[in-house]
Amino acid sequence: MSKCPYHQTTTAGSPIADNQNSLSVDSRGPLLLQDWQLIEKLAHQNRERIPERTVHAKGWGAFGTFKLTKDLSEYTRAKIFNGVGKETKMLARFSTVAGEMGAADAERDVRGFSLKFYTEEGNWDLVGNNTPVFFIRDPLKFPDFIHTQKRHPRTNLRSPTAMWDFWSQSPESLHQVTILMSDRGLPTDVRHMNGYGSHTYSFWNENGERFWVKFHFKTQQGHRHWTNPEGQQKVGESRETTQEDLYYSIENGDYPKWTVQVQIMPELDAEKTSYNPFDLTKVWPHADYPPIEIGVLELNHNPENYFAQIEQAAFSPSNAVPGIGFSPDKVLQARVFSYADAHRYRLGTHYENIPVNRPICPVHHYHKDGQMNIQEHFPNPDAYYEPNSFGGPTQNPDVKEPPLKLNSNIVDRFNHREDEGNNDYIQVTGLFNLFDDGEKSRLFSNIADAMQGVPKEIIERQLVHFSRINPDYETGVRKALHASGHSSYQQQDGHITEQTDGHSE
Structure with missing residues (x-):
C-alpha cells in the first residue's frame, strides 16, 4: 500500500501526532478535558447528521447532460432551449416519497424525479415525479396528505387506515391512487421509469408571448416493474436495490437516457379546455397537445461524495431562468415558497453556496450574513444595499417576464370539489379502460393488499369512488378483498349489490 503524502490535521490545520490514543492521566484513565483533538472528533460526529427531508428522504442521484x-x-x-446540439450539465435526484432515509428501495410508492440544470443564466430546477399527476390539487391539503403517509403518533407505525381514510374523502386523489396501485407503482429501479414535471409551467419568448408547457421524460430503457411479492423478496435480499442499480450501471458505462418531450398550449387555450389545465390531478390529452421531442437526458457520472452532492442537493421550482415561468397551478405556487424554505431550514440560509447548488454563472445579490454565508470576495464593500451610488449590481429590465393574463380578480377560498x-x-376512467385483464387483476390485488387492516366503512367509501370510475373497478377490488382474506370481507360471496392519451407512451 502506497504511503499517503498528506499528514492528518485538525479542522484548523494543526498537525496531529497521535490519532490512536486519547490524552489521559495514565493508561487506565481518566481523560483530560484539554484533549482538544478528542473533543473536536466527538463534537463533529455529533453533528454529522442534518435533518432529513420531510418527504423524499430516501434518494439516489447522479450527474449528466441534457442535449437539445x-x-x-x-x-x-431560455438559452437552454435555444440552439440545436447545445449541451447543459445537470444533476438528477430520484426518491421515494414516504419512507425515511433508511427505508427500503423496493417499496410501492411514488418516485421523485428532480432535475437541476446548470445554465448560463442561472440554475433551473424542475421538481417532478414518475407520474404525470398527484394526489391533491390544493396545497392546503399537502401537510394533511403527508401526515397520512408518515407514522401514527401513538403506534409509530405506518397506517393504511389513515391513507385510505384521506383518499376516500378526497376523490381528486383517484387518478394518482390508480397509477400508484398499478404495475407502474413499483418500478424495479429509476432507469426503467418515466419522469414528469407534473405541474403546468410556462414558456415566454422574446416577443413577450406566453405558452403553457408540460415536461415529459420518457425512459429509453423500457419499463420494468415488480409485483408486490417480487418487491418483498428484493427487500429481503437488499434494501438498496435502486442505489445499486443506478450506481453500477453508470460505473459500467451503461448510461441511462430519457427522451425529453414537451406539450405546449397557447396561452388563451387555457380558457377553452373542458378540464382545468392547471389542475395537478389532470393530464393534457396527447391528441389535443401532442408531445414534441426536444432532447435527450443522459446520466453519466456518479457523485464523488453522496452526502455533499446528493444529500445536500437542494431543488426548488423557485429556481427559474428568463424564458421559463410559472402558471396558476395552486400547488406549484405553494411549492415555489415551500421548497426553498425547507432548504433554508435544513441546510442553512445561504444553502446555494454549497458547491452542488452553486450556479456556474456569476452571482450578485445583497443577501447578508446568516448561516452558510461563505462569500469571501466583496467587489465593493460600500455597495451592500440597493439602490446605491457605489457601482453595485442593478436590475435588468431586459429579462422582465410578461404579465400573466387572468380572467378573474375575485379572491376567495373556492371549493375545488364543486368546480365542474x-x-x-x-x-381515471380512460386510464382504467386502457389496462388489459392482467393489469386490472394486479391493480385489484395491490389495492386489496394495501387495504389490510382498514375499517370496512372507509373501504366502502372508497369503493363508491371506484364504481363511479367503472363498475368493474369496484367489482374487481371487492373480489380481491374477499380473496385476500380481509377480515371485513371474509363472509362475502363476491357478488356486487381507455387510459386517456395523456398517459400514452
Missing part, C-alpha cells in the same frame, strides 16, 4: 435536439426559441427565450371543470372520474 429541437430549437424552441419560437416559444421561449375538476371532474375527478373522467380521466
